[in-house]
Amino acid sequence: MSHNFMSGLSRERHFNRLKLILGIGIVWASCLTSVQAQVTPNNQPVSPNSNSSAEQNFQQGNLTRAIQQWSREIKNGTNVVTALFNRSQTYILLKQYDFALQDLNQIIQIQGKNTPAQVFIVKGIALSELNQLPEAIKSFNQAAKLQLSPALYNNRALAYQRSGQIKKALEDLTKSVQLAPTPITRLNLANVRIQMSQFTQVVEEMNQLITQEKTFFPAYLTRGIAYYNLGQYEAAIRDFVFTLKMWPDQPEAYYYAGLSFAKLNRKEDAVQNLIRSADLYLQKNQSMNYRQVLETMTELNLQ
Secondary structure (H helix, E strand, C coil), X not given: CCCCCCCCCXXXXXXXXXCCCCCCCCCCCHHHCCXXXXXXXXXXXXXXXXXXXXXXXXXXXXXXXXXXXXXXXHHHCCCHHHHHHHHHHHHHHCCCHHHHHHHHHHHHHHHHHHCCHHHHXXXXXXXXXXXXXXXXXXXXXXXXXXXXXXXXXHHHHHHHHHCCCHHHHHHHHHHHHHHCCCHHHHHHHHHHHHHCCCHHHHHHHHHHHHHHCCCCHHHHHHHHHHHHHCCCHHHHHHHHHHHHHHCCCCHHHHHHHHHHHHHCCCHHHHHHHHHHHHHHHHXXXXXXXXXXXXXXXXXXXXX
């Protein structure tokens, strides 16, 4: 990314990327016609048990073992569609998006016009992660013809956002919040509003969210960024400090805290926070962000 780091809102847009979260879980459903249960794997895998099912291994974090078992079911012609769908989602968790697409396309080939919306949603997710954004949006649109859901709106909004269609992202997230006003969907909407410079509305919406969910720390970070853009630097710093108490390795909080301190001419505090932000970006292998923090410090004459 080659834009000037201090130009307009480009800095805010770069450091506050839209964060959409879909709780991808395994769908135990006959022919994928309904969602009977959803799970997410444990962070720490346990030792595989030869008697464990693919679903149990998935729940226990043994993803490769689960994939192997679903592959056997597919080869044997047992519950092929469900096994393909479950395996595709596991591939997505492992960031093996091409393999996920192969499974999803096979389901579509098998089920044809009876392919359910979930398949097209997951296919859209995989395509989006592969940066095939027009194809991802097309897949989400196919899902929309079959069934509207928060998962559809959230993930299509991310594809719209990545392709620069911010107004369409805002429309989808507004619909998502109407259907399911969860903390995550409300946060996603606020992040898009920041990109559209709707800072006062972001503060109002995050105030409401924080009143209901006092420990939902991403809301403090988002509100702090809005406060910063409104020139309310002391309020912004309070939100960033609280965020870092809950999430001490959050580079964006340090970054915006540094910018806020710089606006208040507290140069030593600004330098400490910006350097900490750069170090964290480096630890996370985000070299572009690391370099741009350093460029910001140079432009602000902070040593």
